[in-house]
Amino acid sequence: MxxxxxxxxxxxxxxxxxxxxxxxxxxxxxxxxxxxxxxxxxxxxxxxxxxxxxxxxxxxxxxxxxxxxxxxxxxxxxxxxxxxxxxxLPRRSTLARAAAGERHLRQLIATNIDTVMVVSGLDGDFNPSRIDRYLMLVEGSGAEAVVVLTKADTTEDTEAAVEEMRKRVPKGNEIIAVNAKSADSVARLLKYFGPGTSTVLVGSSGVGKSTLTNTLLGESRQATNTVRETDSRGRHTTTYRALIQLPSGGCLIDTPGMREIKLTGEESLDGNQFGDIEDLAQDCRFGDCSHLSEPGCAVRAALEDGRLDNARWHNYLKLRDELAAATDSLEAQLRRKSEARVLTKALGRRLDEKYGRH
The missing domain is CATH 2.40.50.140 (Nucleic acid-binding proteins)
Structure with a gap:
């Protein structure tokens, strides 16, 4: 049949x-x-x-x-x-970033996905702040984020790295440490690759996305490369986005490594990723608290007693300023487009009045 x-x-x-x-x-x-x-x-x-x-x-x-x-x-x-x-056809989810350059243009990474696996290696290139940035992009995409820490075989204290990330990643998002070369280790991820599902891998070059893809496939189809010993940075082995059917029945989209992860201006800081910081700010004595030296600052109190990680707080400030600038750029571009349409219509009417409609 x-x-x-x-x-x-x-x-x-x-x-x-x-x-x-x-x-x-x-x-x-x-x-x-x-x-x-x-x-x-x-x-x-x-x-x-x-x-x-x-x-x-x-x-x-x-x-x-x-x-x-x-x-x-x-x-x-x-x-x-x-x-x-x-x-x-209508998209059920869309993962995008701002394209390189000064003009505000969204660049689609993948569409119609259920899960975004943010991949980071537990080596010299491990960067929790970069993971924060990825999670902000994922939050408004319509897909679920999972943090995958590869190269678990290269560190003696994997649990400590997972616990460190747990302070920064919302409770609803899973953090999984794996050895991307081991099928037994990667088996923990298979629940995200069931029939009819679509998952995209994102992360810097050299974190092991292609190695992970090959292990999930059970064959060496994606090219892999070594990383530099000086900084654990990798060279691009995946040069374009590609959707691959897996033996488990799911679809996997492998992407080239991203050196720049720009916000689009459409993200929000009051979602799950930084919702705890936004909630703390609501408890400050003054509504316009700058969280620097004002009395009754709930954010400063959380920093001092360890409830709020200092590095995460500084990354929040950096992303807040970048988001504000991206939002201003987006609004300015939309305003220019609207003005251009008005001018074009006005010019069309004048030409019709002078020469008649053809």
Whole structure:
């Protein structure tokens, strides 16, 4: 008996019933973006992988990058040769960061994901503050964050590292230390890779994302590399985002290492990641407390008695200032776009009045 369309698509992470094709294009079919290259996209329909091109409207200059297909998207595909991506289906979750440069543009990392595994190595490049930054990006994505500490075989006190992270990571987010080369160790992660699930790995180069992917696959498919002995930094071995089907039935998106993790301006500090600090600030005697030297400051009291980690507090201040700047940049860009649309419409009306509508 042949598998149903829902069963076939569930192999690549589809959830629920399949929507009907548009009445004017009954030949359209659903596929998922599993990779993006300079020459186009690679899609999978649950049976076969194939190459496709975006419809011309996705290539228009000035289009918001988030409106273009991204790895993880479910799309409607036409029957051209090569096939065209005609429409992006609604996304259930979106993980993004601000693109490099001064202009505020969101760069999609992955879409339609259930879990984001923030991967960090327990070696010389271990950086809890960087994990804080990743968790802020994940919080508004619609996906669940899990902190995975790799290279547990390189340290004698794994539990101490986990306890240190527990002070910074919200209680609802799991922290798991593994040896990414060991299938037995990695088995603790399999509950996140069940049939129909989608998980993305994020982290710096050299933390072991590709090694972890190969162990989950049971074969060496992703290229790996060594890290520098001086600072434990790695070179990029994964050069593009790719969605991979796992033997467990889940889908895994491996991503290139990220050296810069910029906030988009749409994040919040009063969510789970820093909610405890925001709650402390509410208990300060003065509503405009700067948390420096005012009497009755609940934040200073928590720092002094150890309830609030000093390093985490300083990282909170840094992210707060960066978020404020990113928000200002976002608002300014939206205002410029709105003004440009008004000017364009006004110019169009004047031309119509002078030359008539054609």
């Amino acid at each position: 042949a598998d149903s369309p829902e069963t076939l698509l569930s192999r690549i992470g589809w959830r629920g019933t399949i929507p009907a094709a548009p009445a004017d294009h009954p030949e359209y079919r659903i596929a998922r973006v599993i990779a993006q290259h300079r020459a186009g996209y690679e899609l999978h329909d649950g049976v076969h992988a194939f190459n496709a091109q975006p419809a011309p409207r996705f290539l228009k200059p000035g289009i918001d990058p988030t409106e273009r297909p991204a790895v993880g998207d479910f799309v409607l595909v036409g029957n051209h040769k090569p096939p065209n991506i005609e429409q992006i």
